[in-house]
Amino acid sequence: MRVDRDAFVGSRRERWDRLDRLVREAASAEDWSRLASDYRAVCADLAEARAEGLPLDVQTYLDDLAGRAHNQLYGKRDGSARSIWYEIAAGFPRELRAQWRFFALASFLFYGPFFVGAIGALLDPTFAGIVLPEAQLTEMEEMYSDSIGRAFGGDASMAGFYVLNNVGIAFRCFATGALAGLGSVFFLIYNGLIIGTVFGYLGSVGLGGNLLEFVSGHSAWELTGVCVSGAAGLRMGWALVVTEGRTRAGSLKAAGPSLYRLVLGTAMLLVVAAAIEGFWSASPVPRVVKFVFGTVQWFIVGAWLFFGGRR
Amino acid sequence: MQLLDTTAKVATPERVEFRYRIAGPAQRGVAWLIDLIVRFFVASAVFLVLGVIGAVPGLGGASMGLTFLFLFLLDWFYGVFFEAAFHGQTPGKYAMQLRVVRLDGSPARVPDVLLRNLMRAADFLPMFFGVGVVVMAFDSKLRRLGDLVGGTVVVAEERTRMLQEIRIEPPVSEEERQGLPAGVDLSAEELATLEAFLRRRDRLSAERVEELAWLFGPALTERTGIEAPTWERVLVLAYARATGKDAPREDLAAVERDFGLGDREAS
Numbered sequence: 001m002r003v004d005r006d007a008f009v010g011s012r013r014e015r016w017d018r019l020d021r022l023v024r025e026a027a028s029a030e031d032w033s034r035l036a037s038d039y040r041a042v043c044a045d046l047a048e049a050r051a052e053g054l055p056l057d058v059q060t061y062l063d064d065l066a067g068r069a070h071n072q073l074y075g076k077r078d079g080s081a082r083s084i085w086y087e088i089a090a091g092f093p094r095e096l097r098a099q100w101r102f103f104a105l106a107s108f109l110f111y112g113p114f115f116v117g118a119i120g121a122l123l124d125p126t127f128a129g130i131v132l133p134e135a136q137l138t139e140m141e142e143m144y145s146d147s148i149g150r151a152f153g154g155d156a157s158m159a160g161f162y163v164l165n166n167v168g169i170a171f172r173c174f175a176t177g178a179l180a181g182l183g184s185v186f187f188l189i190y191n192g193l194i195i196g197t198v199f200g201y202l203g204s205v206g207l208g209g210n211l212l213e214f215v216s217g218h219s220a221w222e223l224t225g226v227c228v229s230g231a232a233g234l235r236m237g238w239a240l241v242v243t244e245g246r247t248r249a250g251s252l253k254a255a256g257p258s259l260y261r262l263v264l265g266t267a268m269l270l271v272v273a274a275a276i277e278g279f280w281s282a283s284p285v286p287r288v289v290k291f292v293f294g295t296v297q298w299f300i301v302g303a304w305l306f307f308g309g310r311r
Numbered sequence: 312m313q314l315l316d317t318t319a320k321v322a323t324p325e326r327v328e329f330r331y332r333i334a335g336p337a338q339r340g341v342a343w344l345i346d347l348i349v350r351f352f353v354a355s356a357v358f359l360v361l362g363v364i365g366a367v368p369g370l371g372g373a374s375m376g377l378t379f380l381f382l383f384l385l386d387w388f389y390g391v392f393f394e395a396a397f398h399g400q401t402p403g404k405y406a407m408q409l410r411v412v413r414l415d416g417s418p419a420r421v422p423d424v425l426l427r428n429l430m431r432a433a434d435f436l437p438m439f440f441g442v443g444v445v446v447m448a449f450d451s452k453l454r455r456l457g458d459l460v461g462g463t464v465v466v467a468e469e470r471t472r473m474l475q476e477i478r479i480e481p482p483v484s485e486e487e488r489q490g491l492p493a494g495v496d497l498s499a500e501e502l503a504t505l506e507a508f509l510r511r512r513d514r515l516s517a518e519r520v521e522e523l524a525w526l527f528g529p530a531l532t533e534r535t536g537i538e539a540p541t542w543e544r545v546l547v548l549a550y551a552r553a554t555g556k557d558a559p560r561e562d563l564a565a566v567e568r569d570f571g572l573g574d575r576e577a578s
Binding site (some may be wrong): 004043044046047053055056060062063064066067068070071072074084156157158159160161163164167168171172174175176177178179183207236248249251253255256257259263264278 | 319323326327329330331371372373374375376377378379380382383386387398399410412414416417418421422423425426429430431432433436442450454457459460461462466468499500502503506507554555
């Protein structure tokens with residue numbers, strides 16, 4: 001005998017309505033334990049509704065109700081601040097070493113054009129004009145012509161701007177890696193070439209010292225951060241192309257945990273870079289101190305990436 | 312009856328599998344627009360406060376810095392924050408009754424939502440989610456790049472409402488009842504089809520109703536011997552007899568009272 005819809009609905013309606021209400025506004029401990037038991041009961045109702053072939057509207061209704069209750073009940077999980085810090089401190093460097101090929105490739109794609117730009121602009125006075133518009137070069141020249149301490153209002157506003165701009169660029173460099181890695185390749189080469197050309201150009205007009213003084217403090221964090229974001233993008237592009245027997249979607253998903261750590265590392269490197277760049281790099285501290293500080297930063301970053309997460 | 316393929320099955324620890332409806336690009340687009348508006352107002356409010364703080368001598372730089380920092384957070388972490396803290400829902404998704412879940416239906420975690428939100432930069436290219444929409448078109452679960460990398464899917468959680476009980480209108484007359492066979496044997500699938508038909512017929516033109524009824528009516532007449540002036544009525548009568556709804560109205564009213572259905576307003 002087929003179970004009658006009216007009888008089925010009628011005898012359970014109260015529980016369903018209660019669960020529907022609890023899903024939206026469960027607050028007290030009693031509510032939650034009620035929600036849990038009602039949810040299980042509704043799961044059983046759903047199974048029965050299917051087995052007995054009850055009308056589709058009942059099944060759909062129970063599907064939705066059970067689904068919402070499930071999400072509410074099994075809601076919060078992990079992602080605590082502590083586990084994120086652990087991932088940054090240990091998980092990220094470990095991951096970067098595991099993915100060193102992508103990091104090496106990204107570094108090559110960034111520093112290669114960087115040196116091309118720098119050497120080109122140093123040797124050939126017309127080179128910089130090809131890469132960058134004259135107006136921008138003049139602007140750069142003016143920016144670094146004064147002694148650093150006065151030319152920049154080293155303060156919170158600049159630090160905030162560097163976070164917005166630089167971390168944003170790095171995130172884009174990562175995300176566009178999904179286009180078979182091409183976006184990341186573009187960002188790495190483009191930024192490498194531009195930055196290198198500016199270095200070469202300012203060096204050729206005798207302002208190299210000012211520029212080096214300014215960038216020395218944050219260079220370790222910033223340049224490494226850009227390369228890591230590129231490495232993450234390349235890793236993702238690789239996962240899309242070389243699927244190792246998975247579907248493309250499955251391959252991307254499998255790369256997720258690795259990408260997550262690399263992205264965390266990117267953000268960390270660039271936020272520290274922004275803080276140093278905003279508060280320290282343009283400060284009126286003697287040039288020698290800045291160079292020493294900058295060198296120490298390279299050692300710190302290197303030690304973190306090389307030793308972090310090792311037992 | 313097999314549902315359309317815009318659903319994702321989820322197995323639970325309770326050993327019951329339920330289905331989610333996957334959200335389409337239109338719903339998600341509206342949710343995104345709502346979020347855009349929310350972001351606009353949040354940004355306006357925060358800029359107003361920071362602007363006032365910035366007017367204080369000596370705090371101008373700090374105010375500017377915080378403004379930039381806030382813009383950065385709003386741009387990249389708006390979705391991360393809400394989806395991680397509010398069970399996979401931004402205000403826009405809440406309004407549209409959408410939710411980000413993992414592929415297996417479990418709640419999205421911080422790593423998942425971080426990746427899917429950063430990937431928006433790629434999905435948005437070249438403008439207004441061009442890449443994202445193309446990727447969605449090729450994916451059976453309508454995922455954009457961010458969902459693929461984050462291992463997430465956006466589901467629609469509309470609170471469906473139980474449909475009104477089907478009433479036989481006009482009721483089965485005494486005359487008709489006598490012409491009906493003792494029992495009508497219909498499979499569950501056939502019953503479901505009849506129900507779907509009966510629910511929808513109010514919204515269709517009379518011609519269309521008859522056209523649809525003709526698809527099943529002749530076969531029913533042949534099988535059960537039920538005859539009526541229209542094919543529609545044949546279907547109605549077959550359904551009524553199979554479900555026992557051909558009883559006189561007073562009896563039905565009693566049934567409804569017993570099961571507490573009488574006072575339930577159809578929703």
